[in-house]
Structures are given as C-alpha cells and as structure tokens.
Amino acid sequence: MRLIWLTLILLLVASDGLRAEELLQRAYEDRADTSTDAQVHVIYALPAGAYDRRLDVLGIIERSLGVANSWLAEATGGQRLRYDRTADGHLDISFLQLARDAETYRGFGGHIRDEIEKDINAAGFNHPRKIYLVYFEGKNKRTCASGAWPPSLPGNAAVLFLLTTFSKAPPCTRYWFTWEEPGWWENSAVHELLHTLGFAARCGQAGVEGSHVLDDSKDLLYGRSRKRGERFLDVDHGQYYRHGIEGCPDLANSAFLEPSSSPAELPPGWVPDKHCIYSGYGKRTCRDITG
Ligand SMILES: [Zn+2]
Numbered sequence: 001m002r003l004i005w006l007t008l009i010l011l012l013v014a015s016d017g018l019r020a021e022e023l024l025q026r027a028y029e030d031r032a033d034t035s036t037d038a039q040v041h042v043i044y045a046l047p048a049g050a051y052d053r054r055l056d057v058l059g060i061i062e063r064s065l066g067v068a069n070s071w072l073a074e075a076t077g078g079q080r081l082r083y084d085r086t087a088d089g090h091l092d093i094s095f096l097q098l099a100r101d102a103e104t105y106r107g108f109g110g111h112i113r114d115e116i117e118k119d120i121n122a123a124g125f126n127h128p129r130k131i132y133l134v135y136f137e138g139k140n141k142r143t144c145a146s147g148a149w150p151p152s153l154p155g156n157a158a159v160l161f162l163l164t165t166f167s168k169a170p171p172c173t174r175y176w177f178t179w180e181e182p183g184w185w186e187n188s189a190v191h192e193l194l195h196t197l198g199f200a201a202r203c204g205q206a207g208v209e210g211s212h213v214l215d216d217s218k219d220l221l222y223g224r225s226r227k228r229g230e231r232f233l234d235v236d237h238g239q240y241y242r243h244g245i246e247g248c249p250d251l252a253n254s255a256f257l258e259p260s261s262s263p264a265e266l267p268p269g270w271v272p273d274k275h276c277i278y279s280g281y282g283k284r285t286c287r288d289i290t291g
Helices: 002-023 060-076 102-106 109-122 184-196
Strands: 039-048 093-101 130-136 157-161 274-278 284-288
Touching: 039 060, 039 102, 039 109, 060 184, 093 102, 093 109, 102 109, 109 130, 109 157, 109 274, 130 184, 157 184
Parallel strands: 039 093, 039 130, 130 157
Antiparallel strands: 274 284
C-alpha cells in the first residue's frame, strides 16, 4: 500500500512538474521590466553546493505568492503587492547561484540576512525602484524568515530561510507552500515584505513593539509567536493599515501596492532620486541616477 501511495505521489509531482516546466524558463537575470513603478522582485537563491529544488521553474513560488497576494487583496479590499512580472504576466523570478555555501551563511547568525542582501546587491539585484524577496535554500540559526526595517534598518531584501532547523523546536521544513488558503510561508512572505517596507512603524498606536504589533496574536505582524492559522491585517486599524495617524507611514499608501494611492509613500528613508546599492547591516552607497 505504501508503495502505491509513493508511486501516486511521484506521478503527481512528475506530471505537475512537466506541465509547469513548459510554463517557466529559468532566468539568471532580472528580465525586461513591464512597469516602471515600485515593485517586488523575487529571487530563488542557491548557496554553493546546495540541492536545487527548482522552486522557480516548477511554478511553486509563483503559485504560493499568488495565494499570498489574493489574501492581501481580500484584506485590503483590492490592494496587492506589485510584483515584477514578465510580458506574459508571469512572476519574473530570477535564479541566483551564490558563491558561498550554506554553512558559511549560517555562521553569520543573526546577520545572515545582511550577508545575503550584500550578495544579491553585488550580483546586480539593486534596482532603485525594487525590493527583493529571496527564497534561500539554506539555514538561519534563529528564524525561518527575516526582513529589513527602515528607517532603523534600511535595506532592500526580505529573506525566507527555507531549510532552517532548531535544536529545541520543529524545523521550518515542516511547512510547505500552499495553493489555496495562505499558510506559513505565504504569511511569512508578506510579513517580511511589510517589514522591508517599514512596517509596523514606531509611530503606530500603542501596541507596537519594534517592528511587530502586540494587540492581537492573529495579526499578520504579531511578533511574539507565529503560529499557524488564519491571519488578519492590522485588526483594529491602529498600527499600520488605514490607521489615520497623521504623518505616520500607512501600508494603504505604499508605492509598492497596486493600485497605489496618490501621492504614494516610499519606505521611510528611501532615497527616491538615487541608485542605492545595499551592503547589509543598514549600509548603502547611493549615486545619482544617470541617463
Ligand atoms: Zn517580523
């Protein structure tokens, strides 16, 4: 019986893979842009020697982020994150082979996101109107996901550490990408992107602790423990979405959402008229945009 199930699963995976493979070609660079607006570019990043699960070409990341964005549109009444897309409407995912191996990255402990941010920027992923969502086939010592948080930690990379294991807790690999209701990775992708856009900002009402909210454990940006289950976007409209606090960044106005409000807000501290290359640890080098 076990063999029959295994065969069935393998057949399903194989047929799905073949269908999807016809759909998506691996891209090693950012493809030609179809929009000049602020947008999120997705990278599937493989440390040296790591196993390539081909999450980019099998359509797995694209489907997962489709689910995540549908959830966001439902929560906002129609606003979604603007992703970098190809001319035929697919997600523009880049594959990046990193020069350093997973163990080297893991050795950076809490600074692994900074090191990955440095490497993707050095590899050319540093467009002045983009932030990057990196699916990293490696481990973090402490967490399954991490983002920048401007203005305290300027940056352009949110990273999902797909293979993190813990000594006293179940590994991140216990989660898989979902096709219908958002699950752990879908929620985490949006959670870390919101951090990288500067949310929750300190100026949100009482209940903000660092980049997280404290008032409802089902809030997408609740930070104390991130259990499975349904998530809500700023449950009481007090901290980061349609909060009505003058002068405080609001996700509803983010330039990275579509439709965008007018005028749209860039992340706090973003340098709009310069080309900035980030090197992790909140550091960046900005030059005038020419041509
Ligand atoms: Zn967080």
